[in-house]
Amino acid sequence: MDFDPVLLARIQFAFTVSFHIIFPSFTIGLSAFIATLELLWLKTGREVYHRLARYWTKIFAVSFAMGVVSGIVLSYQFGTNWSRFSEVVGSVIGPLIGFEVLTAFFLEATFLGIMLFGWNRVPTWLHVLSCVMVAAGTAMSAFWILSANSWMQTPTGYEMRDGLAYPLDWLEIIFNPSFPIRLAHMLLAAYLTTSLVVLAVGARYLLADRFHEESRVMLRMAIGMLAIFAPIQAYVGDTSGLVAAEHQPAKIAAIEAHWDGTKPGALVLFAWPDAAQERNLFEISIPHASSLLITHSWDGLFPGLKQFAPEDRPPLIGPFFGFRIMVGIGVIMILMGWTGAYLLFKRRLEGTRWYLFAASLCWPLGFIAVLAGWIVTEQGRQPWVAYNILRTADAISPVSGEAVAFTLALFVIVYGIVFSMGIYYINRLIVKGPGGSAIDPPSRERPTRPIAAAHGAGRDAIAQGE
DSSP states (O other): OOHHHHHHHHHHHHHHHHHHHHHHHHHHHHOOOOOHHHHHHHHHOOOOHHHHHHHHHHHHHHHHHHHHHHHHHHHHHHHTTOOHHHHHHHHHHHHHHHHHIIIIIHHHHHHHHHHHHHHTOOOOHHHHHHHHHHHHHEEEEHHHHHHHHHHHHHHOOOEEEEEEEEEHHHHHHOOOOOOHHHHHHHHHHHHHHHHHHHHHHHHHHHHTTOOOOHHHHHHHHHHHHHHHHHHHHHHHHHHHHHHHHHHHHHHHHHHHTOOOOOOOOOOOEEEEEEETTTTEEEEEEEHHHHHHHHHTTTOOOOOOOOGGGGGGGOSSHHHHHHHHHHHHHHHHHHHHHHHHHHHHHHTTTTTOOOHHHHHHHHTTHHHHHHHHHHHHHHHHHEEEEEETEEEEEOOOSSSHHHHHHHHHHHHHHHHHHHHHHHHHHHHHHHHSSSSSSBBBBBOOOOOOOOOHHHTOHHHHHHHTTT
């Protein structure tokens, strides 16, 4: 059997990064949600915010741990499978990843222990501050990782010497053309992913007639996020596409399955792009609509796939269908947010069981959208690993296909076991709900703000016996 090391190394990296991106996309949003709950508890003194913060912190701890473990593996692959990539662009990518460790990871590590174990051991204000700092650290981590990845999409601020990329202007490198909009897109994706999970958990509890007060808070906060930020995400995603059209026209041609750049582009709703025949099979499309979206002109022209040499074209199936999956889920998010907001306004949310049932099933949609978006981004950059600098086929290490296949098989087995156990434990925590735990004693700290004290001794007595 002939083992292609390039193909297997790509599959291995895609497998590990797909597992990894699931957890940061959740923990970025979840840490912000926990910090918000803590701030609301500090301001209002309502115990429901306290209980929810403690409950979601347990889930955050498991998700964060699995994210860290899977991220470490990715770093090693730069040396084992992609050493030529590290050699050519390491002077740019290496410092960016190092900045992420020195800033975001150290910030998270400093305050994570207080966040997880300081409930009844440190002052309330310090615990709230720790939650805020961890949330800031996760967002900062996204900043540096997205900067590095965006530079690979739209490289600037460098020069080539003897085939190697050297940095010239770090501000241009960090804030490369695609970075600001892609950072906003990723952060919104993380917050919306978490909102869908929180919405689903709250809906399941209401359907099961459990944790009514906690469920109401979760539903209101999740619906608010979806109703406001899902439409904003649609605008940000469209803007990101316009940036890609300017700097990566082949990617947009693949996303749109647009072959002939001499004619206005139709918005292809469904098709099967056929690279061999250079046309779309079973196409359902809206004439001129793609040109209108991309060029803002009914008869506007943009490059088609035929204008690029076959070896310079990205794969078609992943970007084409991944984009449509992402857009479809975005529409569902908007509908769930606006429908939930309407039901909240009419005070009919808890009695509308069809909506609660639909909400209880929507938890995986954010993760699917994130994975689809990364498929569009990464496959759409091919055949370049660093756009117009280094081809993927030239970035591979001098390693045999058999060795890559063996390690890939090990990754599949180990990841399958470890992550199955982690997801099983998270599900156990969700089934148990935001109640007390013998191994996690409730905090005896109370917020000291006047507004918290105004609730009276009865609430304090409840807090002591929680």
